[in-house]
Amino acid sequence: MTPTVRRRMGSMQFTIHMGDPAERTALLRMLETWRGLTCASVEFADWTPEHRPEPGGILFWDLDDCPPPVAAVGKCALFLCSSSSGAAIASYPLHPAGLLRKPVGMDKLWAALHRSVKLWWDSLERLEITSDRCRIRLPLCDLVWVESTRRNSLVHSTQGPIATREALTALEGRLPRGLFLRCQRSFLVNLRHVRRLDSEGLCMSDGAVVPLSRSSRSEVAEAYRQFCLLWDGGKGDGETRYG
Template sequence: MKIAVCDDNILFQEEIKNLLYEYFGRLSVEIKLFSNGMEFLRAVQSISNPFDLVFMDIEMPGIDGLETSRQLRKKNRDLFLIFLSSHTELAFDGYEVDAFRFLTKPVKRDKLWKALSDWEKSRLSEERICFNLGDRSQVLSWSEIQYIQSENVYVNVVTVSQRILVRMKMKELEKKMPESMFFKPHRSYLVNLKHILSFDSKKIRMADGLEVPLSRRHAAEFRNRMMKFLNR
């Protein structure tokens, strides 16, 4: 994922960059640093893939963070913005540009962690996929999919309200889905951690009652992933 930090304080840039690496891991996130609004807007125009999340300092010389965000919103209404400022009274300015969160400086580690966790939940719940079913297409959000079962060149996609059969290989679908939401406990299944009702060392029980086998070599990894998911 791509994250931008737009702040005129170089020391703060490095501080929040290190905190983001600590939270996500260096290999799973690309962080770009910008010192003013104009520099950031020029970069956005030249980048083909937009940022997933932007940390925006409200008070900057030249174009401040609020005006930078106004211009950004003209091109991207869906981008997640987190405003930064040492003045709490400026938090209300974020409503104008639909900021996701406001963090006061200096940023506290637990407050940042909470904001990132909430952002991940919002981001994952909004992501969608379109399945081609031949004569029609079916659009689903990842969050409503309970589990996926492989059947040779087909997959059964099971949601809370329906089951659809899609001509697609499991590996192809696995590349598209949000990694932190799904787990592969067995070569024939992908389960949504959100829809797990109970589990032990040998099986996982889904919300609809299905018991999915949990292979011994994946048991420890599954427990760690499940605990991390529940404690977000």
């Protein structure tokens, strides 16, 4: 049977309560960006008195609006948002998993979520590949780049290289477009792990440089620029900030 990208049985839920609609919209957009870059199977919901967050999920709560009811927290992790410098002390009885100082920026949100990686690790989408008769379920966010080795491929991950007999074209077909980019015939990169584009090629997070031909450079450069615009708040300066 051909391996596929699989999700774990239950995608987790992020529930949001923000008193200011503009702050709620901004937080939701940042969480959607985080979900896209991390390849996490996450659903979003607004908190209401009738809606109880799912156990095992994360509740983002605006502490400036009101303290969260005990019933609202339940068995989910609590991330508090506040503009008060004393919020950390005031929130101690609530045992929050994270505290975000307003205005909440992407850097703060990214750091807070990655300090709590155990909460959402099981929600990561994974790529099943076979190497030396062993089946590996590699989180997509840990896949840095792939190179073709004739009919086979070498997957470079954050944990090291993984050799597989699957062709690069077959791997490409099982990865989300927009995040993974084919470079020439021999390379496939995770744009999240691109640190910069220079005269030598794409500089990856693992220190490798993926070379580009003259004919492909302009196309790859434009794809990377569009990626930065989409995921990095419109800055588009050619530097990937999150990864």
